Amino acid sequence: MATIYDVARLAGVSPATVSRVFNGTTVTPENERVVRDAAARLEFVPNRTARTLRRRNSDIIALVIPDIENPYFTALARGVEDEARAAGYSVVLCNTDGDVTRESDYLEVAVSEHMAGVIIAAASDQSDLSPLLSRQKAVVAVDRVPHGAAIDAVTIDNAVGAELATRLLVERGYERIACIAGPDDVETSVARISGWRDALSRAGLRADHDLLEHADYRVEGGSAAMARLLGRTDPPDAVFVANNLMSVGALRVLRDAGIHPPEIGVASFGALPFSTSAPTGVSMVSLPARELGASAARMLLARIRGDRQAPRTLVLEATAID
Amino acid sequence: MATIYDVARLAGVSPATVSRVFNGTTVTPENERVVRDAAARLEFVPNRTARTLRRRNSDIIALVIPDIENPYFTALARGVEDEARAAGYSVVLCNTDGDVTRESDYLEVAVSEHMAGVIIAAASDQSDLSPLLSRQKAVVAVDRVPHGAAIDAVTIDNAVGAELATRLLVERGYERIACIAGPDDVETSVARISGWRDALSRAGLRADHDLLEHADYRVEGGSAAMARLLGRTDPPDAVFVANNLMSVGALRVLRDAGIHPPEIGVASFGALPFSTSAPTGVSMVSLPARELGASAARMLLARIRGDRQAPRTLVLEATAID
């Protein structure tokens, strides 16, 4: 692969001048021309590794997400990409599969590759961002903020959204409203449970402990939890499901059992992805996933550009679709 | 950030010894211990940028896909990740959004970051892989192979799968079977159209030119194409839809028009993602997305390890779900 030295020799200038051409600094038009010609002739591509080593930072942003198969996170990724690319950054996605070990591997990659910044939807409340923070890397939490992390964040108002969703069930007259929650080490799940509880207590309904099922924020978890609820001696008459994928799983179990909403009430936190049937009897709150990503990217870009304000949290709202 | 020199000083050894500890070469147990202690004390993280510059290759694999919002590609990504990670590589995802300019930006990043290899589902038949090939970068095409590229590839038998899907409609007795195809500059779309034609001609049915609609492999494209078909003076009695997302779009339009399969026949190339209703009257062929990714990763890893065989193409089969 051609280097700056090869280009310099062919163009009859110094390597410094070649470098300047590719970095937009002061060069005479004539030199600019000969350098670009030589570079084209040699198919020269600047070695970013060398540049990053020298400059101590690259123009790549890492987006770390827990589940690449969840359309919510891919929509969020699109939001990040659109903003970041407009500002001249490339974004690479890292999928942790909800595993804190994989996650810290990727954080180490981001640090040791001197990436410009990191946007992270943490695998768990216990996720350790210290490798980033201790090196003052620009970082924004999105969707979820690990416990105690004093950093920029863009989140959804999970408690309010969950209450909203649950209230839709209350208003339809359901009285034994169960909850299929996410992993208990994920912040968003805890908040959604409390929203569910609030809606019930305001309606004078009981949030019995046995109406709460924990699952994994995935399709299979939703199925399993729904199956457990149906197996109860005293099953619920409705269920609030704490994320989009678990709603898919729950609805599949209901379909297979021949139970069709509104025979049982279902409210989903997050719209059903790629649905093709008007899901009668299914209430949903919709999440601004793309906007979440775009906002996170804007905050990160500000930090990369040197913003030194105290960390801020932007909270976006979920909206009801009934 | 601590460097190898800081660690060496604290441990009382040379930088070379520190390097050797982190690269698994011969060091005395005693030295190994003091070095690791010192490294831990300093929170030392090896600088991959420097290592990559020196070694001229990294342990990151790039996976370049055209649509991160398509569950088919995210499932494929999971397949790649599982294999690559097991072999000690990190994989980063690059979303081109079907745009060849974005794609070539990412290929340049992969080259100039000296990534270990690239797995690519090309944005178009015109995608230019020469930046990779001229530098002998390990590369495997997946799902789609750009025109004339003599490289390793893992694909689906699109023509056979499309014929299979269309035949399901024929067997159900439909006679005017339209096709909603993908972009005409994408190889897979061309092959699926020919599969559709073959099924019709074998059944003695006409594949009239006006039964063919081109769209964009996205939900919106499927909706628009279906709407156009319904608007015809002589609409089809069935439709073969060339990918999963367009099927979602087409079914939404049918739902909104109050037309329910099997009143009109629908066959989808690729299973409907996250479906919750048993889609009565909708035939599907299912694609081994994850296996596609896993196979591509295995081929890439073999190349990275120095395999010098002539390029091979592995073709996987679609299977009917009726």
Place this chain on the structure above:
DNA sequence: CTGAAAGCGCTTACAG
């Protein structure tokens, strides 16, 4: 097994 030293390909402060 270990260390001194060269070199990977850039960028940039410095001097002119």
Place this chain on the structure above:
DNA sequence: CTGAAAGCGCTTACAG
């Protein structure tokens, strides 16, 4: 505006 030179943080052939 331009060039010579140092240096970013590693790895590794070479000598011992």
